[in-house]
Amino acid sequence: MIIVAGKGGVGKTAVTAALAVAASTVGLRTLVVEVEGKGTMASLFESDRLSYEELVLIEAAVDHAGVSARTVTPDDALLDYLAERGLQRLSNRLVSSGLLDMVATAVPGIRDILVLGKVKQLERSGDWDLILLDAPAAGHAITFLRSARGLVDAVKVGPINTQAQEVLDLLTDAARCRVMLVTVPEETPVNELVETAYSLEDQVGVALAPVVVNGVYPHLAGLAVDPERAAEEVGVGLVAGESDLLREAAAFRSARTELQDQQLHRMADELPLPQLHLPYLFTSELGREELDELAAQLVRRIEALPAVGS
Amino acid sequence: MSTTPPGRIGDGAGLTEVTATSHVVICCGSGGVGKTTTAAVIALEAARAGRRAVVVTIDPARRLADALGLEGLTDTPSRIDGPWPGEMWALMLDTKATFDGLVRRYAADPGQTERILANSFYRNISGALSGTQEYMASEKLYELAEEGDWDLVVVDTPPTRNALDFLDAPQRLARFLDHRLYKVLMTPTRGFVKAVNVAAQAVTRSLSKVVGAEVIGDAIAFFQAFEGMEEGFKQRAARVDELLRDRSTAFVLVASPKADTVAEAGYFADKLRENGITVRGLIVNRMQPTFGHDDLDRLSSGGDAARERARTLAGTALGDHYVCLADARQLARGEERHLGGLAERVAPAPVVRVPVQPVEVTDLGSLTHLGDLLFGRSGGDSGPSGESG
Numbered sequence: 021m022i023i024v025a026g027k028g029g030v031g032k033t034a035v036t037a038a039l040a041v042a043a044s045t046v047g048l049r050t051l052v053v054e055v056e057g058k059g060t061m062a063s064l065f066e067s068d069r070l071s072y073e074e075l076v077l078i079e080a081a082v083d084h085a086g087v088s089a090r091t092v093t094p095d096d097a098l099l100d101y102l103a104e105r106g107l108q109r110l111s112n113r114l115v116s117s118g119l120l121d122m123v124a125t126a127v128p129g130i131r132d133i134l135v136l137g138k139v140k141q142l143e144r145s146g147d148w149d150l151i152l153l154d155a156p157a158a159g160h161a162i163t164f165l166r167s168a169r170g171l172v173d174a175v176k177v178g179p180i181n182t183q184a185q186e187v188l189d190l191l192t193d194a195a196r197c198r199v200m201l202v203t204v205p206e207e208t209p210v211n212e213l214v215e216t217a218y219s220l221e222d223q224v225g226v227a228l229a230p231v232v233v234n235g236v237y238p239h240l241a242g243l244a245v246d247p248e249r250a251a252e253e254v255g256v257g258l259v260a261g262e263s264d265l266l267r268e269a270a271a272f273r274s275a276r277t278e279l280q281d282q283q284l285h286r287m288a289d290e291l292p293l294p295q296l297h298l299p300y301l302f303t304s305e306l307g308r309e310e311l312d313e314l315a316a317q318l319v320r321r322i323e324a325l326p327a328v329g330s
Numbered sequence: 331m332s333t334t335p336p337g338r339i340g341d342g343a344g345l346t347e348v349t350a351t352s353h354v355v356i357c358c359g360s361g362g363v364g365k366t367t368t369a370a371v372i373a374l375e376a377a378r379a380g381r382r383a384v385v386v387t388i389d390p391a392r393r394l395a396d397a398l399g400l401e402g403l404t405d406t407p408s409r410i411d412g413p414w415p416g417e418m419w420a421l422m423l424d425t426k427a428t429f430d431g432l433v434r435r436y437a438a439d440p441g442q443t444e445r446i447l448a449n450s451f452y453r454n455i456s457g458a459l460s461g462t463q464e465y466m467a468s469e470k471l472y473e474l475a476e477e478g479d480w481d482l483v484v485v486d487t488p489p490t491r492n493a494l495d496f497l498d499a500p501q502r503l504a505r506f507l508d509h510r511l512y513k514v515l516m517t518p519t520r521g522f523v524k525a526v527n528v529a530a531q532a533v534t535r536s537l538s539k540v541v542g543a544e545v546i547g548d549a550i551a552f553f554q555a556f557e558g559m560e561e562g563f564k565q566r567a568a569r570v571d572e573l574l575r576d577r578s579t580a581f582v583l584v585a586s587p588k589a590d591t592v593a594e595a596g597y598f599a600d601k602l603r604e605n606g607i608t609v610r611g612l613i614v615n616r617m618q619p620t621f622g623h624d625d626l627d628r629l630s631s632g633g634d635a636a637r638e639r640a641r642t643l644a645g646t647a648l649g650d651h652y653v654c655l656a657d658a659r660q661l662a663r664g665e666e667r668h669l670g671g672l673a674e675r676v677a678p679a680p681v682v683r684v685p686v687q688p689v690e691v692t693d694l695g696s697l698t699h700l701g702d703l704l705f706g707r708s709g710g711d712s713g714p715s716g717e718s719g
Contacts, residue, residue: 243651256648
């Protein structure tokens with residue numbers, strides 16, 4: 021199981037989706053779990069909105085092991101949880117009276133543990149080779165993942181304690197679960213990623229997968245040559261003003277890539293984790309075509325990593 | 331040569347008026363669009379216009395906090411000195427300290443304060459619980475606006491999944507204290523309510539089995555400790571709500587030109603209107619330069635011609651130059667497409683586009699520069715630029 025986490029705006033959902041496609045192409049039956057249900061995941065696959073019921077996003081075929089997706093919300097997970105323990109009557113009353121809100125206030129983290137408990141059950145079912153959990157946005161991700169440890173301490177006995185302990189066992193078992201952090205190559209997101217990485221290791225004890233750096237501008241070596249000279253080299257004439265435009269665009273992009281490289285090096289210095297770079301796509305309307313491209317890149321880059329078991 | 335044609339920066343004058351006349355400015359929008367920085371720029375602008383302004387930041391990026399001298403400060407305003415006729419102050423919201431202050435204000439005696447502050451149910455509520463941050467941001471805003479001697483209070487709102495959490499927050503605790511369970515637990519067991527009470531006790535017992543009796547005990551103790559304070563809280567919530575809807579309070583939407591944040595900004599604008607609140611300005615941060623957008627027809631590299639040339643010249647230095655130009659234009663065209671329609675949804679509020687900045691705000695100098703761009707005092711040239719944070 022891989023938990024994908026990152027600050028808002030870094031493309032966490034797109035990376036989760038690309039990872040799912042990549043996993044499916046290398047033969048893993050993959051389930052994507054969304055906890056916030058914003059609808060972005062569905063639009064990436066050009067499918068219907070996700071629900072608590074599993075939805076097939078990519079059918080199993082010769083070149084695909086298949087991708088399914090579903091949401092896991094605290095309310096639905098609680099109903100499941102109580103129903104499995106023969107407590108439907110209590111669950112109806114909890115939901116209808118608003119008591120659930122009160123309990124959730126009394127025991128912070130209970131919503132999170134209900135979600136993680138359900139995901140743990142899916143992981144245990146053996147129906148999937150890989151489960152990808154699209155975690156809440158960064159700051160909240162730490163709280164979300166820390167809920168298990170917090171509850172083990174706060175609630176000493178009873179089913180909640182058992183549930184929290186089992187979730188904690190899953191989170192801290194590097195063979196079963198890893199957290200994959202996503203960022204973009206900019207200063208603040210990189211700072212936050214580094215902080216989150218250390219907090220997660222210290223406070224949750226979870227193992228980290230390679231970091232995904234999304235939106236990396238590809239290098240264009242030719243930009244080092246002035247456009248006028250570059251035009252002469254190939255015998256192409258430029259119209260008036262064109263070389264200025266090209267020069268300006270090149271300066272803008274070079275400055276951008278220079279800053280990006282600084283951040284990537286800094287992150288490598290501060291965080292000893294491999295980095296998987298995904299290219300900037302110059303479009304924000306991602307669909308299946310872009311996902312397939314990102315997935316292919318991911319597969320290539322993961323294959324290029326030094327071999328380790330995960 | 332300017333990378334951004336004149337006029338694209340937008341209507342700085344409308345925003346100037348908001349900054350010059352409002353008593354409260356609330357910056358809202360999704361996470362990661364530069365909301366905190368924008369709030370700081372608005373406070374700075376007011377100070378430059380001679381007003382006494384304070385900005386409440388929620389979770390400033392490290393560099394901005396450094397620039398504002400906020401490192402390690404509590405939730406009391408600290409003054410930022412600079413060459414302007416007015417005053418600029420800033421503070422960082424401390425959710426728990428603000429909540430504690432509220433409890434102190436409404437407790438009947440120090441004993442009640444102590445009982446509440448020590449209760450673990452209260453500590454859970456006042457900590458990281460979602461919704462509390464929004465509530466305390468609005469509480470802090472009210473405190474400053476009503477009790478401080480400020481010409482302008484600017485507040486950055488927490489990044490929230492639900493656009494209306496901030497508006498709704500003050501009422502939420504009042505509703506919570508009004509909860510049926512609370513009433514049932516607080517009502518002495520008398521004949522006519524006995525049936526209700528027995529049922530409630532049955533639920534309480536079942537719950538205790540699941541989450542532990544200790545937790546339920548804490549919750550009951552919390553409600554008991556709050557006895558007598560709920561009226562004060564409710565009245566305060568109503569006054570905060572009034573302030574948010576006051577004519578001198580201006581809501582400013584902050585967005586970036588990415589598809590998802592534009593969608594969220596549009597949604598937020600609609601929701602505010604449904605609630606009878608007018609958006610007074612829309613600020614779109616981090617616009618990419620267009621590189622001759624207006625000259626598309628004149629130049630041979632206009633439109634997709636640049637992409638076409640990149641293809642035919644692939645592998646040469648000039649080819650790389652056309653890839654670079656085509657990529658930049660593709661990005662800028664995409665942004666224009668996303669923004670299409672958003673201006674109409676916030677009309678007649680001014681729409682201000684801020685070009686992407688080469689570096690993050692690291693000091694008052696870069697904050698001042700951003701202010702010049704935002705309030706239309708500078709040309710459209712963002713210069714050779716990388717990426718803002």
